Amino acid sequence: MKIKIVKDILEANDLIAKENKEYFIKTNTTVFNLMSAPGAGKTSLLKVALKELKDEYRVGVIEGDIATSIDAQEIERIGVPVVQINTGGACHLDANMIRNALSGFGKKRFDIIIIENVGNLVCPAEFKVGEDYKIMIHSVTEGEDKPLKYPLMFKESSLLIISKIDLIPYLDVDVEKIKRDAKKLNPKIDIVETSAKTGEGIEKFIKWIKSHLRKR
Numbered sequence: 001m002k003i004k005i006v007k008d009i010l011e012a013n014d015l016i017a018k019e020n021k022e023y024f025i026k027t028n029t030t031v032f033n034l035m036s037a038p039g040a041g042k043t044s045l046l047k048v049a050l051k052e053l054k055d056e057y058r059v060g061v062i063e064g065d066i067a068t069s070i071d072a073q074e075i076e077r078i079g080v081p082v083v084q085i086n087t088g089g090a091c092h093l094d095a096n097m098i099r100n101a102l103s104g105f106g107k108k109r110f111d112i113i114i115i116e117n118v119g120n121l122v123c124p125a126e127f128k129v130g131e132d133y134k135i136m137i138h139s140v141t142e143g144e145d146k147p148l149k150y151p152l153m154f155k156e157s158s159l160l161i162i163s164k165i166d167l168i169p170y171l172d173v174d175v176e177k178i179k180r181d182a183k184k185l186n187p188k189i190d191i192v193e194t195s196a197k198t199g200e201g202i203e204k205f206i207k208w209i210k211s212h213l214r215k216r
């Protein structure tokens with residue numbers, strides 16, 4: 001019985017996700033859904049990337065958090081249009097929340113929308129929101145067991161970002177194992193290592209984004 005309810009919720013969500021996707025195709029917007037555990041550095045990476053992208057493209061951001069608009073305020077300061085979603089407890093964004101957030105942009109149209117999902121390694125991977133690509137951020141401070149413990153995140157993502165690599169010298173983390181296990185789960189996943197602090201790898205991330213934009 002419980003399984004059936006979950007299935008119905010996901011099917012209803014997928015229907016709205018499909019409508020969102022149609023809207024994104026129509027408006028020629030490419031949408032990236034950023035997922036990670038809390039504190040992996042989604043907002044920090046986003047801020048650095050936005051500085052590189054915002055002069056060349058029309059970029060919008062949708063910020064998902066259980067509470068507060070701290071992250072949205074940081075994005076706003078960069079001069080990028082942002083809509084904050086507060087889920088009020090829900091630990092993921094769903095397609096309907098994204099549909100509502102889009103109306104928050106009014107008449108603005110974008111080449112790129114980046115969605116920062118709620119920090120959580122489980123259900124964000126289950127809920128399609130109409131995005132073109134899911135991107136997972138895995139910080140080196142999380143150890144190397146995450147691919148094996150949370151496989152769906154890695155299976156669903158097109159890009160894995162290993163973040164905070166400036167901290168590697170202070171940690172006993174086996175980054176090669178993270179990459180190996182991620183590739184085992186998803187042989188097509190691309191991997192980029194970054195540090196929002198030193199700027200290392202950011203160019204590669206930007207290049208990846210640019211090479212995945214919808215053709216005009």
Ligand code: MG
Nearest residue numbers: 042043071116
């Ligand atoms: Mg954040």
Ligand code: ZN
Nearest residue numbers: 090091092123
């Ligand atoms: Zn959830």
